[in-house]
Amino acid sequence: xxxxxxxxxxxxxxxxxxxxxxxxxxxxxxxxxxxxxxxxxxxxxxxxxxxxxxxxxxxxxxxxxxxxxxxxxxxxxxxxxxxxxxxxxxxxxxxxxxxxxxxxxxxxxxxxxxxxxxxxxxxxxxxxxxxxxxxxxxxxxxxxxxxxxxxxxxxxxxxxxxxxxxxxxxxxxxxxxxxxxxxxxxxxxxxxxxxxxxxxxxxxxxxxxxxxxxxxxxxxxxxxxxxxxxxxxxxxxxxxxxxxxxxxxx
Numbered sequence: 133x134x135x136x137x138x139x140x141x142x143x144x145x146x147x148x149x150x151x152x153x154x155x156x157x158x159x160x161x162x163x164x165x166x167x168x169x170x171x172x173x174x175x176x177x178x179x180x181x182x183x184x185x186x187x188x189x190x191x192x193x194x195x196x197x198x199x200x201x202x203x204x205x206x207x208x209x210x211x212x213x214x215x216x217x218x219x220x221x222x223x224x225x226x227x228x229x230x231x232x233x234x235x236x237x238x239x240x241x242x243x244x245x246x247x248x249x250x251x252x253x254x255x256x257x258x259x260x261x262x263x264x265x266x267x268x269x270x271x272x273x274x275x276x277x278x279x280x281x282x283x284x285x286x287x288x289x290x291x292x293x294x295x296x297x298x299x300x301x302x303x304x305x306x307x308x309x310x311x312x313x314x315x316x317x318x319x320x321x322x323x324x325x326x327x328x329x330x331x332x333x334x335x336x337x338x339x340x341x342x343x344x345x346x347x348x349x350x351x352x353x354x355x356x357x358x359x360x361x362x363x364x365x366x367x368x369x370x371x372x373x374x375x376x377x378x379x380x381x382x
Contacts, residue, residue: 134201136255136289137333139182142207146180146189146224146231149209153177155225163221168241171195177224184250184288189224198240205236250288254326255333261326265318268310277313277321278306278369279361290325293343296368298325300342300350305375306360306367342368 134142156173158164176192187199187207199205199222210216210230222239224231233239240246251267252259267286280286281295290298299306301324304317313321332339342348345355345368353372360367 134185134205135291135294135329136182136184136253137294137329139185139187139201139289140255140333141336142187142201143180143182145207145209148229149177149224149226149231150180151177152226154231155223157223157225158221159219159223160221161219162237163239166239166241168197168222168239171241172197177226182253182255183246184253184284185291186246186250188246194242196242198238198246199233199236200238200240201236202238205238206234207236208232208234250284251286252288254287254289254322255329259326261319261322264322265315268318268322269315271310273309273311275310276306276360277304277308277310277318278367280310281321281325282361282365287322287325289329292365292367293340294325294329296343297328297339297341298322300348300368300370300374301328303374305371306369308375342370344368348373 153174153176156169158169172191172195175195177189178192179190181188185200189197210232212225212228212230214230220232220234221236222233252264264287268280271280271286278295278299281290282292298321302317302320304313304321342355348355348370351370351373353370355368356371357366357368359365
């Protein structure tokens, strides 16, 4: 699933369309039924911003389109009139470019309130890590840190991959209960996510040390993997150097 750094790159990619009146099409029938094109066609695109794992496109008249990419969605910027095969969900056509959304099933108009439902964005400049620690402490302390870090209401932008990478970097087991971790360990975990995601955003090369790996680069031990949380998404960790704690039922 695209995470916060991917959405920041998508927002940057679409900036050439900002300030233009765009022609709007929804070739995919599942998008067409939302009647987004009818409401946005010909309007001025005022801004495109990433908020956590959401892309918010603001149009004149106070209209805000929220795009969430889920597992397979992606935004591209093509030259105007580019040939393509298939039916994208959305096309925003400017004077010289077209913003094209492929496989992006979550399109919500109006999405202006999404930021109110989210925690602080881990990629925001000067993000307050201590405030995020306080939000983690306000959550159910029986929750596992690996599940809490991907709860967008606590901290926005971290997904399954960066959760695994951050916890590996902080030497914290994803199966540790919040109650069993110190504030310093919580801060280190969130801080590692912020650092790693910023590096990936700046370089365009998201490095993976534990996610979908087999051998730990730090200790040489075997990487383990198992489903975690209500969504049962696969968590990767090194039992040998992340505190040695596996899931409670293991």
